[in-house]
Amino acid sequence: MTSILLAIVIGAAFGAVLDRIGATNPNWIGGMLTLRRLHLMKTILLAIGTGSILMFGGQMLGLVDVGHMSVKAAYIGVFIGGLLLGAGWAASGYCPGTGVCAAASGRKDALFFIAGGLFGAAAYMATYPAWKASGLLDDLAGGKVTLGSVPGASYDGLMALSGDLLGIAIGAVFVLVAFVLPDSLVGGGRRTAEIPAE
Amino acid sequence: MVLNWKTGGLLLGLVFFAAVLLVKPIGVSTQFVILDGIVADAVSPDFISRTEDGYTSTNAYMAKSDGKYAKSAANPLNYSFIFVLAMAAGAFLSARLRGGIDAEERAAPAIWRANYGDTPMMRYAVAFLGGFIVLYGARLAGGCTSGHMMSGMMQTALSGYIFAAGAFAAAIPTAMLMYKRG
Numbered sequence: 152m153t154s155i156l157l158a159i160v161i162g163a164a165f166g167a168v169l170d171r172i173g174a175t176n177p178n179w180i181g182g183m184l185t186l187r188r189l190h191l192m193k194t195i196l197l198a199i200g201t202g203s204i205l206m207f208g209g210q211m212l213g214l215v216d217v218g219h220m221s222v223k224a225a226y227i228g229v230f231i232g233g234l235l236l237g238a239g240w241a242a243s244g245y246c247p248g249t250g251v252c253a254a255a256s257g258r259k260d261a262l263f264f265i266a267g268g269l270f271g272a273a274a275y276m277a278t279y280p281a282w283k284a285s286g287l288l289d290d291l292a293g294g295k296v297t298l299g300s301v302p303g304a305s306y307d308g309l310m311a312l313s314g315d316l317l318g319i320a321i322g323a324v325f326v327l328v329a330f331v332l333p334d335s336l337v338g339g340g341r342r343t344a345e346i347p348a349e
Numbered sequence: 350m351v352l353n354w355k356t357g358g359l360l361l362g363l364v365f366f367a368a369v370l371l372v373k374p375i376g377v378s379t380q381f382v383i384l385d386g387i388v389a390d391a392v393s394p395d396f397i398s399r400t401e402d403g404y405t406s407t408n409a410y411m412a413k414s415d416g417k418y419a420k421s422a423a424n425p426l427n428y429s430f431i432f433v434l435a436m437a438a439g440a441f442l443s444a445r446l447r448g449g450i451d452a453e454e455r456a457a458p459a460i461w462r463a464n465y466g467d468t469p470m471m472r473y474a475v476a477f478l479g480g481f482i483v484l485y486g487a488r489l490a491g492g493c494t495s496g497h498m499m500s501g502m503m504q505t506a507l508s509g510y511i512f513a514a515g516a517f518a519a520a521i522p523t524a525m526l527m528y529k530r531g
Contacts, residue, residue, distance in 0.1 A: 154372065154428045155426065157371055157428070158372075158429070158432040160435075161371065161375075162433065162434070162436040163442070164364050164439060165364050165368075165375060165432075165436050166437060166438065166440035167440060167442065168360050168361050169361075169440060170439070170440040170444050171350075171351065171352050171360075172352055172354075172358075172360075172361060173351040176458065177458040177460055178458050178459050181460040181524055181531065184523075184528075190351070191354075193354040194352075194357040195358070195361070195499070196358070197354065197357075197358025197359065198357075198358045198360075198361035198362040198365060198499065200358075200362065201366070202362040202363075202365035202366045202369070202499070203502075203503045205362070205366040206369050206370075209366075209370065214370075215369070216370075219370070219372065220369065220504055221373050221374050222501070222504055223491050223492050223496065223497060223501060224491060224508060225506075225507045225508040226491075229490045229491060229508050230490075230514065231490075231515065232485075232515070233512040233513070233514065233518075234515045234519040235482050235486025235489065235490075236482070236483050236486035236493060236512075236515075237516035237519030237521075238482055238519040238520065238523045239478070239479040239481070239482030240516065241521070241523035241528075242475055242478070242482075242527060243476045243479025244458060244460070244461075245480070246483060246487075246494040247378040247487055247493045247494070247495070248377040248378075248493065250480060250483075251377070251436060251440075252436060252437060252440030254437070255437035255438070255440040256440050256449075256450060257444060257449055258450065258454075258455050259456055259469075259473070260457060260458070260461075260469070260476040263474075263476040263477040264477065264483075266477055266480065267476065267477035267480025267481040267482075267484070268381050268483060269381055269385055269484070270480075270481050271381075271481035271482060271485040271486075272381035272385050272484040272488055273389075274481070274485055275382075275485050275488035275489060276382060276411065276488075277408075279410035279413075279488075280409050292507060293507075295508075296506070296507050297504060297507070298505040298507060309507055314505065318505045322503075325502075329354070329358060
């Protein structure tokens with residue numbers, strides 16, 4: 152029951168924050184992916200950096216259970232799947248989490264995104280044996296690995312470096328990039344004013 | 350109405366940290382499979398079945414990893430599925446509290462109308478196709494923007510970096526081609 156309560160609290164907080172940072176708004180996703188308005192990119196980079204520093208710092212201090220980490224396997228299909236997701240993300244302006252949140256916030260087009268998503272997931276369920284047989288799902292570089300070796304974790308490190316310190320260092324780089332990234336990388340960034348936030 | 354990136358980034362980072370501190374890293378796309386499983390099992394009750402020590406399915410993907418997806422679909426009141434429902438509720442409340450979204454924007458976002466005019470039907474078709482590709486890709490990759498990109502890179506997972514490289518390599522040119530205005 153505790154886990155259900157946590158699901159409700161953390162889930163609701165996640166949905167509310169996604170709504171407030173503009174991640175559920177295709178105008179903001181489009182601005183980011185066309186490199187015209189990088190505000191959301193800065194938000195995301197800062198979030199990854201913050202999460203990383205807190206998690207690895209907490210693990211070093213013994214405040215965060217290393218067993219809570221969950222590292223996904225690396226394989227060629229991760230890159231191919233990433234390409235597909237990226238194309239669909241850019242076209243629709245939604246990814247799985249933000250699409251659900253956008254629909255909940257009243258966007259009708261996001262309902263179509265969810266419907267398409269349910270069919271897409273079903274299509275993958277039907278074609279999974281072919282991917283499995285192709286070898287494209289076979290582990291790459293050890294599969295479930297982190298860049299450094301995290302003490303106490305059940306995952307191997309790609310490098311013999313301390314995974315904790317490396318995690319904090321990489322987290323700091325994410326934060327730094329968030330700060331130095333300009334608001335726009337291509338012309339047209341100043342058009343923000345013409346587009347209402349909602 | 351959108352938060353300053355420093356406040357927003359900090360809050361989002363805190364949510365990702367709270368998840369890994371209290372339970373496990375955030376992920377969403379698996380729940381599309383779980384909902385498909387729930388529907389499939391309702392339509393054809395043989396889809397998911399009990400075994401001596403768990404669950405299995407007539408679908409190889411549902412049955413993989415000792416039937417962990419089959420188990421979740423048979424018991425929807427589990428952490429990850431409730432998490433996604435709560436996420437929707439949180440977004441709903443947050444949007445309501447800031448005054449909601451106007452009718453024109455609800456049908457098709459401004460960036461769509463700036464490039465393709467007032468064509469909501471075409472927008473719905475693109476959103477549907479986009480959703481199809483996004484979830485097909487997410488399941489092939491084993492995660493989505495939340496699970497791979499955010500949670501993955503936060504944990505310094507190699508897979509998270511591979512995923513992010515693929516996602517942005519396709520997303521940036523696609524967005525630049527499709528949305529020249531707005």
